[in-house]
Amino acid sequence: MSEIASCNKVSVNEFIVNRMRRVFLCMLVSLLLVNVGCKEKDAKLDVKKLVGSWNGIALKVKGRTVEMPEREPMLVFSDSNQVTGFAGCNSFFGTYKVENNRLQIQPGGITMAFCQDMEFESLFIKSLSSVSKAKINDSQIEMSDKSGDTILVFSSFRNIGIAEDEKGCNKAAGYTWSDVRKECVRLFDSGVRLNPVSRDSSSAVLSAFLIFSPDSLQVELFMPDAEEHPLLDRRVLPDSTFVWNMEDDDTPNVRKENGVWTLSKRGILLYVENPI
Numbered sequence: 001m002s003e004i005a006s007c008n009k010v011s012v013n014e015f016i017v018n019r020m021r022r023v024f025l026c027m028l029v030s031l032l033l034v035n036v037g038c039k040e041k042d043a044k045l046d047v048k049k050l051v052g053s054w055n056g057i058a059l060k061v062k063g064r065t066v067e068m069p070e071r072e073p074m075l076v077f078s079d080s081n082q083v084t085g086f087a088g089c090n091s092f093f094g095t096y097k098v099e100n101n102r103l104q105i106q107p108g109g110i111t112m113a114f115c116q117d118m119e120f121e122s123l124f125i126k127s128l129s130s131v132s133k134a135k136i137n138d139s140q141i142e143m144s145d146k147s148g149d150t151i152l153v154f155s156s157f158r159n160i161g162i163a164e165d166e167k168g169c170n171k172a173a174g175y176t177w178s179d180v181r182k183e184c185v186r187l188f189d190s191g192v193r194l195n196p197v198s199r200d201s202s203s204a205v206l207s208a209f210l211i212f213s214p215d216s217l218q219v220e221l222f223m224p225d226a227e228e229h230p231l232l233d234r235r236v237l238p239d240s241t242f243v244w245n246m247e248d249d250d251t252p253n254v255r256k257e258n259g260v261w262t263l264s265k266r267g268i269l270l271y272v273e274n275p276i
Contacts, residue, residue: 047098049136051079054154057140061123063149069117073124075154076174083107084174084188087124089115091174093188094128103134103143109193109207112225127151180213180220180231187211187222192261192272208263208271210254219244219254221263 056073059066069088074095076097083105084093094108105128115121121158130151131143145154167177168182178185193211199206206224213219219232232244232254244254253264263271 044101045098045103045134046136047079050098050103050134050141051077052156054141054156056124056152057155058153059120059124060149060151061127066120066123069115069120070209070244071117071171074174075128082188084186086174087121088117089113089121091171091176091187092125093174101133105129105131107226109195112206113227124152137212152219173214178211178216178220179229180211185211191222192273194261194273196271197269210261210263221252221254 054075054077055208056068056075059068059073062184062247071086071088074086079083081097082093083096086093087110090111090113092107092110094106096103096105098104107125107128110125125144125252130145132146133148134141134143139156141154141156142150143154144150157254165171165177167184169177174186174188174189175184177183178190181190186195187209194208196206196208208224209222211220211222217234219234220229221232222229230244230246230251232252234242234244237243240257245251250266252270255262255264261273262269
């Protein structure tokens, strides 16, 4: 009887020990899962990883995946809170900021070419404005809105040669050909930006850009609604100041007045160099 009691006592002890081990393991696993979850939740958006070029690979609207355009969209984040890109038809520029682990993108000016992918472009620009948070995983970045729904996905890899025009300029990266420079340039980086004097505050800013020749004897004018970019020659006015225009009263006049570049036509001020 004593042997049986002893065996029962051992079995009970083993049961209790095994039970405690299982409880301990469960608690340990739970703590690990909570810790991993907290790390995932508290993971900060690394601005250094954000800076660079990103190819658009997915756009989602209300859970529906929108078909990508023939020429892939692109975003380029600079280290000075500037963002440029290609929306499938037109190039655009704007600003961004990372604050409290949240990403906000504010599209600014955009060129005005007309393409078959205008519907996608409109949805793309609208989605950029709706971005509230971003998560970078390896070579991809997922952007979500305030509801936490993924709306945009980008990849850090791009296909070299895609979206190049007849001059070899990579339009997806925001480059265009400049006759006055004889090279591909990005207007946002190389040009003088002029904003319209009068505009609808509810719409995107349609800026004009000036690209000067190395000797400043000519300026190439990039208007938002024009495919051709006229070259204006520098002339000396009676007061010894300069003006860039053509020998025609009906052409644009570019001048620097009080330290600010201006664009006028027939005496009417149309564009001026100033912040949005």
